Amino acid sequence: DQQVKQNSPSLSVQEGRISILNCDYTNSMFDYFLWYKKYPAEGPTFLISISSIKDKNEDGRFTVFLNKSAKHLSLHIVPSQPGDSAVYFCAATPRGGSNYKLTFGKGTLLTVNP
């Protein structure tokens, strides 16, 4: 049972345009969410996170939106650059307690065309 779902295996956008990557979750205990970017032969690199007390977090070209009622989050990249081409993973975890394990989606391959 997939608790974190990224329904689009791939996304292609033009350089300079907006990239929107989506993620849905089913576990209502999740309240801390992260996005990671992964290049081939490298580990996932942390991009941006958001806790459930917020509905938006911004860091440079990256903005994450959280809709708790819909159990949905999205990552916006504006403007998209060819170097953004990578696999993007959404991850989630409950907050609190002494254990902290991330549940990942299966990823979305973003291709930014020059």
Add this chain to the structure above:
Amino acid sequence: DSGVTQTPKHLITATGQRVTLRCSPRSGDLSVYWYQQSLDQGLQFLIQYYNGEERAKGNILERFSAQQFPDLHSELNLSSLELGDSALYFCASSVEAGNDLQPQHFGDGTRLSIL
């Protein structure tokens, strides 16, 4: 560079064998996490250690075990290896595992191939 170091980068061995994967966390990070990424399952949490103690277990097989040493490096031991154990194994670390969550930072992984 995330600051998390994993060795070796690649490991090729045969069924029935035993291997040890090593992870050095970022300086100052007390928590270490192990994840397995296989082609069909994506990234799956295996186990977490905090300052030498086991804190959480995920879908880790009984043939697998881990430990975290006083210098905070961690080892993941995989025994009686099967073909299905072929995967990428990632280690991650974070400052702490409490209410004030900080991102986990990942190493570049160990690619394990079972022949």
